[in-house]
Amino acid sequence: MNIGRRLIPLTAIAGLAALSACSATASGSVSSGGKLKVTASFYPMQYLAEQIGGSHVSVTELTKPGVEPHDLELTPRQVGALGESDVIVYLKGLQPAVDEAIAQSGVKYAADAAALTGLEDHGTEVDGKHHTTGDNDTGSTTEEDAGADPHIWLDPVKYAEVAKGVEKTLAKADPDHAAAYAKNLKTLTGKLDALNTEFTAGLKNRTSDTFITTHAAFGYLAERYGLIEEAISGIDPESEPSAARMKALHELAQKKKITTVFFETLVSDKTAKTLAGDLNLKTDVLDPIEGITSKSKGTDYLQVQQSNLKALQKALGAN
Template sequence: MNIGRALVPLTAVAGLVALCACSTAGASGNDGRLKVTASFYPMQFLAEQIGGGHVDVTGLTKPGTEPHDLELTPRQTGELGESDVIVYLKGLQPAVDDAIAQSGVANTVDAAALTTLEDHGTEVDGQHHTTGDNHTGHEDEVGSPMPEARGASADPHIWLDPVRYAEVAEGVGKALAKADPGHEATYEKNTAALVKKLDALNTDFEDGLKNRTSDTFITTHAAFGYLAERYGLVEEAVNGIDPESEPSAARMKTLHTLAKDKGVSTVFFETLASDRTARTLAGDLGLKTAVLDPIEGITDKSAGRDYFEVQHGNLQALRAALGAK
């Protein structure tokens, strides 16, 4: 047998295999798209907007499900390990955090590490917390939260602040480009377009809330602290970060006094959490009720079909409640 002649086709085959492997690197789906798993809607929205037709995005939290309490099925846990990229927000969903730690997936994007997190309670006074550059005192450098801001009570609702959400978008865009360098230019273009829309949304909030007669609004749970800080508002929440916690009698008494002293006109409730306490408080004080959506998921009850439409609905609800002209 002529060994030299036999090596020629074997070498050709090896080269062909290597070429095929390179052409599909970073895209393990049957259709060649990058398989992305997102923990809940705000992360899913970013992946879809930035990835476009080059990604196949699966959301772990189904519409209408409260994301804080999500429990994964064995099938979801298994499929998580087949992802090319996972986009999540560490600390919001413990079951997801545990599954990701065991998944073995190399490309994981923690949104909490891409911006700053802070400890928020039932009251957030944006006028006192916000510094001159519209960032808060817990910040070391962009994308590098100080240790005290990552404690057990760290507020995860960063997506409700368009500026922080834009920071997360930029990080997600870089992660997709790293996992799928063949489409880097597209990811960069889509990220830039999304950040531009978020900048415009930030301007809409700034302009829309300028001429208001009140700064204080009441919500069922403390989801809007970052939004309050960004625009100099005061959020007073019936519950804390956990939407299912029950308010104390002392807290309810405080809210009664505060609503009268601050001229509060509206008590806001949400689409995915119980509105019982909010309606009770509003009834006791003769106040209006309205929806302020934390955008943890989009359902038929949402005031829009996506993040931007619902955020504009939130802006209009706040303008009405705060007497903005």
């Protein structure tokens, strides 16, 4: 993720936060209109807030559909609106512009997904071995890949852990509806438990463990179900693979008898299709679910995850 992207100046953020504080509730509880005002940094956080909050919340997403979350730049209007939130749900480290704005917002209740479950390092993998720094053997692309992998929502078990933390935050901000939030959480975690069971059973009888993706978004999912993710690029979807990395993938695809190179909906598929063409492999979509668009294979998180499962079953020869 490119930390050097343009951010709103701190002075502007502070000024807007001060102005917005005048219209926010003094206690940080339910705003006028009867609904808790929740701001979610991007789709996976929005989904949790909506599923748990139900009819008692009004959720605004900072990252619009079709925008790659890592690329987000906040407008002054968005920064001002952020300061009027009752609750913010975000994932620290994924979007530097959001992290900076939240730090200046003065909002009392914030749920940071990165603090609600354990994060791990997932860099570019080579033959199942973890590498996070660039060298001629691995072809890994940037030192940034050595950082913690933020894609926790792609593991249903970790996502459920985050959901529990979000529910606690909503309940603190709006204790009058705590029972409803607890009930909604139980329903959501039940769905995520069922999804985990689907993945476990659906990938049990497979002929291969290894899959290739455009960038390393599926490390948690792979670890959960005993798979090996081989990413063309690292954690940053915009990083370019080295010649050594491409050579390693050519050799790996032949050695592991890989059939498919996966690309995703919000990032260019050019490199994936080039690699697939060189090796006469198929291409398919494996969606990191960073946003839902008309190109998504499903209308929400659960549906897209089920589509991901079907794609992996096909690529890995699972019955």
